[in-house]
Amino acid sequence: MSxxxxxxxxxxxxxxxxxxKQILFGIDLQxxxxxxVILTGASGSxxxxxxxxxxxxxxxxxxxLKVLTHELKGANEIxxxxxxxxxxxxxxxxxxxxxxxxxxNVMVSLxxxxxxxxxxARNQSRxxxxxxxxxxxxxxxxxxxxxxxxxxxxxxxxxxxxPRLLLADEPTSALDRQTGREVTELMTxxxxxxxxxxxxxxxxxxxxxxxxxxxxxxxxxxxxDYQGQLSIALPTLTDKQLFELIPQLKMLTFPPGEIxxxxxxxADKFYILIxxxxxxxxxxxxxxxxxxxxxxxxxxxxEIGLLQxxxxxxxxxxxxxxxxxxxxxxxxxxxQMVVTSKMTHALLNYQAIKxxxxxxxxxxxxKSMTN
Ligand SMILES: Nc1ncnc2c1ncn2[C@@H]1O[C@H](COP(=O)(O)OP(=O)(O)OP(=O)(O)O)[C@@H](O)[C@H]1O
Numbered sequence: 001m002s003x004x005x006x007x008x009x010x011x012x013x014x015x016x017x018x019x020x021k022q023i024l025f026g027i028d029l030q031x032x033x034x035x036x037v038i039l040t041g042a043s044g045s046x047x048x049x050x051x052x053x054x055x056x057x058x059x060x061x062x063x064x065l066k067v068l069t070h071e072l073k074g075a076n077e078i079x080x081x082x083x084x085x086x087x088x089x090x091x092x093x094x095x096x097x098x099x100x101x102x103x104x105n106v107m108v109s110l111x112x113x114x115x116x117x118x119x120x121a122r123n124q125s126r127x128x129x130x131x132x133x134x135x136x137x138x139x140x141x142x143x144x145x146x147x148x149x150x151x152x153x154x155x156x157x158x159x160x161x162x163p164r165l166l167l168a169d170e171p172t173s174a175l176d177r178q179t180g181r182e183v184t185e186l187m188t189x190x191x192x193x194x195x196x197x198x199x200x201x202x203x204x205x206x207x208x209x210x211x212x213x214x215x216x217x218x219x220x221x222x223x224x225d226y227q228g229q230l231s232i233a234l235p236t237l238t239d240k241q242l243f244e245l246i247p248q249l250k251m252l253t254f255p256p257g258e259i260x261x262x263x264x265x266x267a268d269k270f271y272i273l274i275x276x277x278x279x280x281x282x283x284x285x286x287x288x289x290x291x292x293x294x295x296x297x298x299x300x301x302x303e304i305g306l307l308q309x310x311x312x313x314x315x316x317x318x319x320x321x322x323x324x325x326x327x328x329x330x331x332x333x334x335x336q337m338v339v340t341s342k343m344t345h346a347l348l349n350y351q352a353i354k355x356x357x358x359x360x361x362x363x364x365x366x367k368s369m370t371n
Contacts, residue, residue, distance in 0.1 A: 002069055004165050004197040005031040005054060010063035012049055023049050025220045027063070033164065036188045036198040038208055040247075041217035047201045048169065050217070054199065055087060055167050056080040068164055085112060088158030088196070090168040090187065094150040096142040102129065102153050103138040109157045128156040131190060148179035155187045159194060166191045168200040172207055184210045208243035216246075223251070224274060229327065232298045233272045236343035244340075248333040253325050254318045260301075260326065261316040267305025270334040271316075273297055276324030281315045282359065292359055294319070304352045306334050313356070 012024035023046050031037050039047050052058050053065060053072070059080070060073040070083050096105050103125055110121040129135055132152040142150055151171060158166055168187065172180030184200070184207040191198045200211065208214055216223040226246050230237065237245070251274070254260050260271065263283045273295055280292045280301065292314060295301060305312045318324040329337065338345040 002033075003030055003066070004033055004035070004068060005029065005199070006064070006066040007054075008064040010050075010053070010060070010065055012046075012053065012058075012061055023220050024053075027222055029215065029222060031165075031197050031199060033197055034192055034195055035213065036192070036211045037200070038211040038214045039199060039201045039217065040203060040205075040208075040214060041223070043203075045217040046220040047217050051167055051169055051199070051201050055089065056084045085161075086163055086165070088161070088163040088166040088191075090151070090154050090158045090166065090171045092170040092173050094142070094147075094154045094174075096150060096153055096157075098142050101139050101141060102134060102145070105142070105153055106157045106160050109160050113161050125156070125160055128160045128190075129153070132156045132186060146179075147175050148183055151175060151179075151183045152186065155183065155190065159187075159190055159196070162194050162196070164196050166196050166198045168198065168202075170202055170204075171200060172202065172204045177206055180204060181206060181210075205243075205247035208246065209240050211243075214243065214246055224325075226327070229274055229298065230272065233300050234344055234347070236347050237337070237341055241337065241341050241344075245329070245333065245337060248329065250328045250330075251325060252328055253323055255323050256318055257320045259315060259317045260324070261305075261312050261314070263312050263315040265312050267302065267310065267312055268331045270300065270302045270306055270329040270331075272300045272327040272329070274325040274327060276322045277319045278316050278324055279319055281317060282313075283315055289315070292355075303334075303348045304355060306331060307338075307348060307352050314359075 007027050007029040010024055010027040011022060013020040013022050027050060039050065041047055053060060054067055056067065056072060063073065065072045067083055068086055070079070072080065097108070100108065103122070106125040106129060107121045110116045110124060126135070126138065129138060132155055134149060134152055134156065137145065137149065142153070145153070166187070171187065172184060175183060188198055188210045214227055216226060226249060227242055230242055230245065260278060275297060277294055277296050278301065279294050282290045282292055284290060301316050338348065
């Protein structure tokens, strides 16, 4: 099956007075059939702009954006409308029509499609409303329903025409924690059963575990693949544990030669190296130092001080030829991670002991050579 969304080097600008302000920068993103992807990031980072471009609500200015195999760059309003009808949408505030019953709200979506007779539309609407647990509320009006029920109607309306793509914009922000999770699980399960891909824009980290992949935006750019990077460095973490950790991560950049960790300081962070190389150096009492090892991408450091609750046992410094990028996990989140994942705890302990033993061996060898 072909890709549901294919984006290459997409830029977008808004007019601000006489100037153009760039909002999206070189976005590349692919979404495959049946994939559930969460798009998250700080307020103002450009998520809604990207979603509205994918949802054919704006015209594409620069780059390539293919939705359901149609190139949207250069598409006119009529072409965009035709593709729009093949997509399902779920919004933050449900957007139900108050003067229509639950069943009518869902049927409207089908009647916009070509080739649907009224009885067919009714049968299909009842079927999906039963699937979302509202088979007993067909004649109710939106005002008679709870927030969670309204969102279920919106999900039924979005999926009734079996779109191959479902877009959801902050679908849980008007719901309590439990309802938000239930509604998201229902939405993603039904979408997958129908073979639809799902793209959800959300700040709500409680629903991250309902997705296959999380994509983060920062200042109009797509961030690195946190999930992929973490699972390479720490393969012992389950997807659920990864999703819990991702919202707590911070990305830091250190210029060439800069110190990331200083020997003797209190250990308060754990680091996963994403780009560049670092040198692990032992400062010796005679004001000399010894290079213990060099680490490259997809490795980690900083675990010894945290696991042993001691001060840093070595200095870690970016090599002089390139800047390094690290993902930082704060002390509290590190302890949460090792408490929830015994395998990760065992792996980190094993690595820490191994590093310390090698260090001890190297130090005695160094002493015997210099004596
Ligand atoms: N129509 C517009 N005209 C000018 N600037 C806009 C317009 N819409 C959005 N922006 C600006 O574009 C940037 C990105 O906005 P966007 O709504 O896409 O971000 P977001 O990540 O969805 O934010 P939030 O999570 O708060 O909804 C913001 O700086 C916003 O102020």
